[in-house]
Amino acid sequence: MDESKLKIFLIFAIIISLLIFLFYILFFKAPVLDLLSPDISLLEKVVSVSGTLKDFSIENNNLFFKICNFSSCIDVVYFNPSKTNVNLLQNSFSFKKEIKITGKYTLYQSKPEIILYKFED
Amino acid sequence: MIIEVILGILTGIVLGLIPSLHINFVSYLFISFSIFLIFPNHLFFFLSLSISQLITNYIPQTFFSVPNTENIMSLFPLHRLFLKQQAYDGIFLCFLGSFFGSLFSILLFPLLFLFFTFFIGFNFLISFAIIFTILSFIFSQKTLKEKLIIFLIIFSSGILGLFTLKYNYFVKEPLFICVMGLFTFPLLLKSIFEKNSKTIYQKTTLSILPSLKNSSLYSFFGSLASLFVILVPSFSSSLGAVVFSRFKEKISTYNYLIIFSSISISALIFSYFLAMFFNKPRLGYFAILLSEKLVLFKTDLVLYISAIILTVSLTILILLSLIKDIILFFNSQNLNRLNLIVLIVSFIFIIYLSDFKTLLVFFLSVLIGFLPLIFNKSRVYLMGYIMLPTLLFYL
Numbered sequence: 001m002d003e004s005k006l007k008i009f010l011i012f013a014i015i016i017s018l019l020i021f022l023f024y025i026l027f028f029k030a031p032v033l034d035l036l037s038p039d040i041s042l043l044e045k046v047v048s049v050s051g052t053l054k055d056f057s058i059e060n061n062n063l064f065f066k067i068c069n070f071s072s073c074i075d076v077v078y079f080n081p082s083k084t085n086v087n088l089l090q091n092s093f094s095f096k097k098e099i100k101i102t103g104k105y106t107l108y109q110s111k112p113e114i115i116l117y118k119f120e121d
Numbered sequence: 122m123i124i125e126v127i128l129g130i131l132t133g134i135v136l137g138l139i140p141s142l143h144i145n146f147v148s149y150l151f152i153s154f155s156i157f158l159i160f161p162n163h164l165f166f167f168l169s170l171s172i173s174q175l176i177t178n179y180i181p182q183t184f185f186s187v188p189n190t191e192n193i194m195s196l197f198p199l200h201r202l203f204l205k206q207q208a209y210d211g212i213f214l215c216f217l218g219s220f221f222g223s224l225f226s227i228l229l230f231p232l233l234f235l236f237f238t239f240f241i242g243f244n245f246l247i248s249f250a251i252i253f254t255i256l257s258f259i260f261s262q263k264t265l266k267e268k269l270i271i272f273l274i275i276f277s278s279g280i281l282g283l284f285t286l287k288y289n290y291f292v293k294e295p296l297f298i299c300v301m302g303l304f305t306f307p308l309l310l311k312s313i314f315e316k317n318s319k320t321i322y323q324k325t326t327l328s329i330l331p332s333l334k335n336s337s338l339y340s341f342f343g344s345l346a347s348l349f350v351i352l353v354p355s356f357s358s359s360l361g362a363v364v365f366s367r368f369k370e371k372i373s374t375y376n377y378l379i380i381f382s383s384i385s386i387s388a389l390i391f392s393y394f395l396a397m398f399f400n401k402p403r404l405g406y407f408a409i410l411l412s413e414k415l416v417l418f419k420t421d422l423v424l425y426i427s428a429i430i431l432t433v434s435l436t437i438l439i440l441l442s443l444i445k446d447i448i449l450f451f452n453s454q455n456l457n458r459l460n461l462i463v464l465i466v467s468f469i470f471i472i473y474l475s476d477f478k479t480l481l482v483f484f485l486s487v488l489i490g491f492l493p494l495i496f497n498k499s500r501v502y503l504m505g506y507i508m509l510p511t512l513l514f515y516l
Binding site: 001002003005006007009010011013014016017018020021024028046 | 122123213216217220224327330331332333336421423424426427428430431433434435437438441
């Protein structure tokens, strides 16, 4: 197996991996968690939640807030967010804009919470 | 996410070309200077960085004989090919092993999942594997004197391992310091002070053409071996190398390199996988990542696989286009002078990480590292440094 043959394999592998990336971005949709009647079977899975933000705070470079649908809320933690992302979320919080977050639905000290992965306004 | 992967590849290539720079030390620096915060998906950045750094590191390994904890064992055949002006062959074989090894390791994920689920808690198997390896090292020697020498090397490096890894109360970054002392410095010092050392001009064309069947078969063996050895904490690819070194005489140097590079890349990929599914990292720097709560989500497995394929392929493609220029550069340089620069740079890293007590441990490890060179034995036996503490942990 010479260099040129290996290069063909490599280029083929690069194309395949880029296609996987593309298909994942286009077709993967996280299940929606309804805050009014949370589905326990979604625990430890990646879910998306829509709502407005409450109790916004930053501690040790981690962002903590609640995302609410009327009075039903769930805690959200965002580890090491960038300054831009903090500003965007702060903006949504200040103007009570509804946002959609995607993250891991998990339990922390027996309390449900979401570890934020990404968000969209 | 693709941008993070590409940036990780480029950073990994640059860092991988620096001899003696270990990924643990890189992650330590990254956290110190908060570089992780720049990248929102920094886990993918770090995944691609660590993979490309591992692959690129075969180049300085070949020219400077500088190993790290993941690839100590592949150093010896690489250096042998370097002495035969076949550095390019050695590096090319490592690229082949890394490419096919990464593909096979992905295919072996389901088996790894089953293995880890089944064997978790079977500590006696780990102890047995280590005892068997140590005894085979000693009793494979022909004379009593040779047996005693091997025992001395394993025992002295093992005691050093016990006091720096198991009962460590005073040494900072012991693994990095001791690996430098045991493996890197003795060989660099020896090559610098050897009077008959001269520039060995390396060929820029391939002398051997391994077949596709051969490359994929031995890469598969490497991934399979890695599947077993990843179950032993703290050993990663090194234990695979130790086990395979027992069969070294039976396989050629070329196939040996394919197996080792495959073991190294598979161990790294498996380590990330185990962190995702079991929260059990098997390589040091993952502990740092986990402590920062940057674990991958299980649903990201597809992205994780494509990031691996993209990283491995793109890294090798870039390196293949650079390798001939790198070899020509080394051919035009006085390697002794470069060795001296590497020695000084490595020592600066050590000073950065050390205090007075750590420096003492470093000098002690250099002395122990000279033992195999003095007695003309393989430096594989210095792996007692990791084997003995791991054995006592599981007994």
